Amino acid sequence: MPELVFFSGTMDCGKSTLALQIEHNRSARGLSGMIFSRDDRAGEGKLSSRLGLVTDAVEVEDGQDLYAYLVDHLSRGGRADYVIADEAQFLAPEQIDQLARVVDDLGLDVFAFGITTDFRSKLFPGSQRLVELADRVEVLQVEALCWCGARATHNARTIGGVMVVEGAQVVVGDVTHSADEVGYEVLCRRHHSRRMTAATARAAALSPDVLPVPST
Ligand SMILES: Nc1ncnc2c1ncn2[C@@H]1O[C@H](COP(=O)(O)OP(=O)(O)O)[C@@H](O)[C@H]1O
Numbered sequence: 001m002p003e004l005v006f007f008s009g010t011m012d013c014g015k016s017t018l019a020l021q022i023e024h025n026r027s028a029r030g031l032s033g034m035i036f037s038r039d040d041r042a043g044e045g046k047l048s049s050r051l052g053l054v055t056d057a058v059e060v061e062d063g064q065d066l067y068a069y070l071v072d073h074l075s076r077g078g079r080a081d082y083v084i085a086d087e088a089q090f091l092a093p094e095q096i097d098q099l100a101r102v103v104d105d106l107g108l109d110v111f112a113f114g115i116t117t118d119f120r121s122k123l124f125p126g127s128q129r130l131v132e133l134a135d136r137v138e139v140l141q142v143e144a145l146c147w148c149g150a151r152a153t154h155n156a157r158t159i160g161g162v163m164v165v166e167g168a169q170v171v172v173g174d175v176t177h178s179a180d181e182v183g184y185e186v187l188c189r190r191h192h193s194r195r196m197t198a199a200t201a202r203a204a205a206l207s208p209d210v211l212p213v214p215s216t
């Protein structure tokens with residue numbers, strides 16, 4: 001049975017790498033994938049991983065009907081044996097419905113990859129729809145870690161390493177925090193709710209105002 005699978009996790013946990021591996025393994029067996037992406041850091045029409053691999057993708061536009069795009073592609077003699085959608089959090093809920101229709105009406109597997117929640121730990125609309133519709137939601141096995149060593153479950157947006165909680169939901173970026181630049185850092189829930197990034201934790205530890213806590 002074809003499936004809609006949502007591979008979800010924090011930033012930097014290997015989602016795009018897995019997407020590229022699925023693509024590689026299937027194309028190595030002669031299958032042909034339709035690859036969608038949106039706002040990849042590597043640029044328009046790309047699906048890229050931090051491990052350095054990159055492939056071409058169809059850049060999804062606002063209002064684009066993904067089901068109609070596939071039907072059109074197939075009716076012109078194009079091939080598509082499965083579908084990959086990276087950065088799926090950036091897709092509109094209607095586009096996720098269209099991907100579900102690709103599974104149900106065209107009989108193709110759809111593998112969607114994306115972060116579930118934004119920097120305020122609120123669901124992206126596209127991710128919410130994926131959770132609602134997916135046959136399976138898979139959490140990636142490679143754990144991204146918080147600076148404290150716990151499993152990272154949340155995405156923080158930072159400016160110069162300091163967590164911010166105001167701003168647009170979508171700001172394309174990477175897990176870096178050079179001065180003045182918008183970046184991201186993955187944190188455990190405790191440190192996300194305390195707004196404590198690696199930089200602010202280090203600064204607090206060095207501060208003369210912080211009294212040493214005797215160990216119990
Ligand atoms: N230099 C490296 N050596 C080994 N693994 C790396 C290196 N750089 C990145 N990675 C791996 O790549 C993962 C990020 O992969 P990527 O597919 O770009 O993540 P995502 O799409 O989830 O944001 C990191 O969690 C890490 O496991």
Ligand SMILES: Cc1cn([C@H]2C[C@H](O)[C@@H](COP(=O)(O)O)O2)c(=O)[nH]c1=O
Pocket residue numbers: 010011012015016039041114115117118119120155156157169170171172173174184
């Ligand atoms: C938390 C959060 C992230 N983003 C952006 C930042 C990146 O461009 C992508 C995530 O890509 P990755 O391959 O999973 O690292 O999403 C955003 O726009 N808004 C947010 O709140």
